Amino acid sequence: MRAIDVRDLVEHPGTSRTVRVDEAVPGLATELAEVPAGSPLRGDLVLESVVEGIYVSGHVTGVMAFRCARCLRPFERPFDVPVADLFVREPGPEDDYVLGPDLLLDPEPMVRDAVILSMPFSPLCRPGCLGLCERCGGDRNLGECSCPEPTDPRWGPLQGLAFDL
Numbered sequence: 001m002r003a004i005d006v007r008d009l010v011e012h013p014g015t016s017r018t019v020r021v022d023e024a025v026p027g028l029a030t031e032l033a034e035v036p037a038g039s040p041l042r043g044d045l046v047l048e049s050v051v052e053g054i055y056v057s058g059h060v061t062g063v064m065a066f067r068c069a070r071c072l073r074p075f076e077r078p079f080d081v082p083v084a085d086l087f088v089r090e091p092g093p094e095d096d097y098v099l100g101p102d103l104l105l106d107p108e109p110m111v112r113d114a115v116i117l118s119m120p121f122s123p124l125c126r127p128g129c130l131g132l133c134e135r136c137g138g139d140r141n142l143g144e145c146s147c148p149e150p151t152d153p154r155w156g157p158l159q160g161l162a163f164d165l
Contacts, residue, residue, distance in 0.1 A: 001025060001111065003104035009049040010089070010103055016048040021060065025108060025115075032067045033119040039063055041115070045083070045107060053088040053099055060111055066123040070131030071139050083107075083114045 001023050009015055022042045028035040035041070043060040061080045068075065087097045087105050097110055130140035135147040 001106065001108040003100060003106045004047070005103065006047060006049075006054050006099065006105045007103045009047055009054060010099070013049045013051050016046055019045050019047060021045055021107065021111070025112060028112060028115050030116070030119050030121075032069055032121075032123050034065050035062055035115065036065050041111060043083075047105070050086070053086055054105055055084075055086050056105070056107060056110060057082075057084040059083070060115065062115075064119065066120075066125075068125040068129055069122040070124060070129045071141055072132070073125050073139075073141075075125045079115075079118060081114050081118045083110055085110050 022040055024038050024040050041060050041062045043058050045056050045058040048055045059080055059082050063076055064079050065076050085097055087099050088095045089099050091098045133140055133145040138145050
């Protein structure tokens with residue numbers, strides 16, 4: 001994302017401005033979820049000048065591509081992630097975001113953190129997904145598996161016994 005010049009806001013606490021974001025951010029991915037490369041993130045960010053720096057808030061929207069944690073089927077869903085954080089002029093030990101030396105604000109780290117943290121750890125294609133058969137790997141959502149029931153090999157020697165009662 002491109003940096004935003006905030007010199008006009010820093011010198012006037014209490015003022016604000018809205019900035020439209022419409023750019024792709026590469027590398028937004030976890031093991032089972034990602035924002036596809038080249039897919040833009042869109043949103044309006046409100047930049048508010050406060051004594052400590054610039055408070056940025058708004059929402060970022062886009063599309064995430066997932067792989068179901070149970071059946072491994074790919075699917076996509078839109079997302080809408082709220083963002084809100086303070087960009088300070090002088091960094092302290094607990095400050096995450098700092099204004100650049102030329103009073104430029106780069107929203108990418110804040111947006112990246114918000115989107116990555118919103119990605120589900122175990123995405124499901126649907127709430128009732130049955131997953132894959134543990135024996136043959138067939139998709140159980142398509143129908144019951146015809147695999148033979150597993151037998152315990154410890155009982156193998158007793159299978160040929162016949163009892164007279």
